[in-house]
Amino acid sequence: MTSETDISAGIEDGVRRRDFINIAAVSFAGVGAAAVVLPLVNQMNPSADVLAQSTTEIDISAIQSGQAIKTSWRKQPVFVRNLTPAEIAEAKKVPLSDLRDPQTIDERTKPGKENWLITLGVCTHLGCVPLGAAEGENRGDFGGYFCPCHGSHYDTAARIRKGPAPKNLVVPPYEFNSDTVVTIG
């Protein structure tokens, strides 16, 4: 049996040995708990096999002027569009001050290959696939893409012009391996 006087024996500066032990034990348990939470949170991040699908090679030789194809990169749709000279001219004609997310078509294509518009087919609003890549689909009020979910309109440089989306369609990192083969990622 420990009496109150025994516990408070050896008090210096009003701090008991037991106070130190309490703080040390709770801190140790706290650090331990935080260390366990870290892997539990991190397991939610993309796993190695998901990250491994990060480059895709595509052959663009069959895409005629004015046509577009839909392909896939990191499980997300990608639009590859061969713009007509009229569409390029239309995109150039727009003053940057009219744009919600101001970018020129040159900033969105590679030098000398400005007819190749490569973007993710993921609406920057809430992630639907916009229409307009396939023949006969609704291309919206600005001749580019139209997202049916919440009514975002993109122009011929896939820039947001109308509707709730905040940004232009994302241009993924890509390189021309040759005139007809592109590596995305």
Added chain:
Amino acid sequence: MSFPWAKNYEPKQPLMKWLDEKLPLPRLVYNAIGAGYPVPRNLNYFWNFGVLAGAALVIQIVTGIVLAMHYAANAGVAFNSVEHIMRDVNAGWFIRYAHMNGASMFFIVVYLHIFRGLYYGSYKAPREMVWLLGVVIFLLMMATAFMGYVLPWGQMSFWGAQVITGFFSAIPVVGEPIRVWLLGGFAPDNAALNRFFSLHYLLPFVIAGVIILHIWALHIPGSSNPTGIEVKDEQDTVPFHPYYTAKDGVGVGVFLLLFVALTFFSPNLLGHPDNYIAANPLSTPAHIVPEWYFWPFYAILRAFTFNFLWIDAKLWGVIAMFAAIALLFFLPWLDSSPVKSSNYRPLNRKFFWVLVVDVLILGYCGKSPAEQPYVILSQLAAAYYFAHFLIILPIISRIERPAPMPNSITEAVLAKHADDASAATA
């Protein structure tokens, strides 16, 4: 806590006496939903919906556990495993249709339960905690229902997951990493499907836990009633059992009739045909809509089509949608009128019905495509929704002159009987 005149549990058989000493579980049940819980004598059928929501949760848990025995949470086979349940598993079609429509029935009764609380002022002191826990249950139900809808991995499942996780990408800077973290990938895929299944199995039990807190918080002041007048003495109450077990039994019977009618005669009435097409990450359905119970909130999300201040339209939409629900947490303090029941609040009663119509309009807009006139209609209706809680309610609770109120529940009941009797003799 209970009223002093509550009946006391007195076990008679030796076994029950023994059990009462070791684990007083029968005592707990007796005091919670038995003769030991005194309840106002004047509850109407709108007071059935709490029990009905509980019944719906039990149906969802039972059918859900059975479905999980046959379902495979893998993006490659999930869709086919649901078709396997529909075609091959014995009575699988029935169990799945019951689960699908059970979710809708759950939301129907919960919405009626919520609007009952709004009309009769059940959220007011001393029952604020009951209301707050109820809003938590509502949020958990929405999360559970969303994740459950993803599991069949049809077109609506996939695109619903894409759109709803897309809400998080509206958060500046950290939004996109959060979305990727939630999905475990860059688009909904196997990782997302598996974690949704795990959480969809977990959350109903969390809901059950919060329901216990909801009922616990309710039983401290005791149940509210249609007059909004607090219980004064013993003649204002009757024991829960047998009076309200019987009344709730009638409600459960009607509920089950409607539920089986829906399940057997038009099981896909509230669903979307697109969800019978396997998920295709490269093609969005022409018109994506959430399940009906999310329509009003979806309309608020889409109401913002313009940038405002320094925040873009997308973030506004997401903020507004979450705010529409978060607002309910502040309701007990936004409405300062001391009168609970709208039966005695002529002005509040009118605006209550305007709010009901407004929510129905929002629901209709949420279901419709993102075109005019639905865009402007949802903007007006969303603005009114916020105005109701933030402007109209605080004002009318100050300026309104309540109708004369009876002194007690018993007086109200006897006055009604006298009216009925004189009407009968006249």
